[in-house]
Amino acid sequence: MRIFIALDIPAEIRARMMEFAERARPYASEARWARPEGLHVTLKFIGEVKEDKLERIKSALAGVKAAPFPVTFANAGFFPAPKSPRVFWIGVAGGEALGQLAVAIDNATQSAGVAKEERAYSPHLTLARAGSGPGAQHQLKPLASFVETAPAPQFGTMTAQEFWLYQSQMQRGGSKYTKLAKFAMADQILR
Numbered sequence: 001m002r003i004f005i006a007l008d009i010p011a012e013i014r015a016r017m018m019e020f021a022e023r024a025r026p027y028a029s030e031a032r033w034a035r036p037e038g039l040h041v042t043l044k045f046i047g048e049v050k051e052d053k054l055e056r057i058k059s060a061l062a063g064v065k066a067a068p069f070p071v072t073f074a075n076a077g078f079f080p081a082p083k084s085p086r087v088f089w090i091g092v093a094g095g096e097a098l099g100q101l102a103v104a105i106d107n108a109t110q111s112a113g114v115a116k117e118e119r120a121y122s123p124h125l126t127l128a129r130a131g132s133g134p135g136a137q138h139q140l141k142p143l144a145s146f147v148e149t150a151p152a153p154q155f156g157t158m159t160a161q162e163f164w165l166y167q168s169q170m171q172r173g174g175s176k177y178t179k180l181a182k183f184a185m186a187d188q189i190l191r
Contacts, residue, residue, distance in 0.1 A: 002048050002168045003180070005061065005105055006040040009125075013073055013156040014039050017090060020076070020153050021127055024088070027142040030135075031088070031128040035174055039125055041071065041092055043102045043163055046114050056112040058181050061165060064104045066185045069097035073125065073155035076147050078140065085140035086130050090155065092123035099123075101163070161185055 009017075018036045025033060049057065071094040078085035092098070102121040110116050130139040165181040 001051070001054060002170075003054065003057070004045040004047075004166050004168060005043045005109075005163055006166055007043065007071065007160050007163055008179075009039055009041065009073070010156075010158050013158060016153075016155045017073070017125070017127070020090075020155070023150075024076075024127070024143055024146055027146045028088070028128060028140050030131060030139045032131050032174070033128045034126060038174060038177060040164075040166070040177070041094075041098075041123060041125065043121075044105050044109060044114075044117065046109065049114075053113060054180075057109055057114065058165065060108040060112040061105065061163075061181070061183050064101070064108050064163075064183060066097065066101050066104065068159050068161045068185050069094060069101075070157050071098060071160050072157040075152050076127070078144065078147075079124075082144040082147070083141075084137065085144065086137075087126055088128040088140055088143055089124040090127055090153070092125060094123060094160065098160070101160070105163070 014036055017039060021033060046057070071092060073090055073092060075091035077089055077091065079087040079089060099121050106117050128140065130136045162182050162184045164179050164183070167178045167180050169176045169178070
């Protein structure tokens with residue numbers, strides 16, 4: 001089973017993101033665009049695990065505590081850069097609390113046998129990816145002019161009050177995400 005941990009996004013913010021995506025899509029119609037139900041803030045990608053390890057991960061995540069905190073979704077950009085884009089993203093700002101939550105989750109899952117992250121946490125929402133095949137490296141380039149000339153998008157702010165363990169199932173047309181377990185945040189300091 002392929003799993004990851006993420007924050008869910010409220011429907012009204014998700015709708016604003018998809019409105020923005022529909023305005024942007026004509027500039028990169030060949031790119032692989034995210035579906036509305038696929039938008040989430042990944043806190044940790046784990047990958048393939050067996051059922052016994054899944055239960056250890058759930059137990060470890062139950063011990064992660066954090067006070068609820070605001071998360072703002074605004075702006076758009078490219079990885080690795082606008083001149084050579086592979087990923088079109090929406091910015092995610094959650095202050096120190098978001099990064100601390102990601103680190104606490106990383107520490108908890110390590111205690112369940114999951115490798116620690118090697119890179120620093122960089123929150124974002126992937127809106128589109130360049131496909132594969134000939135010319136893929138140019139699929140997102142036309143979006144750069146759209147982003148440069150459009151007003152900086154503002155999608156809204158939510159209060160993160162829980163995080164989810166998701167299953168990811170690869171399917172034709174994109175992955176299907178299923179919520180496996182919810183972990184509520186309490187008014188406690190992260191460990």
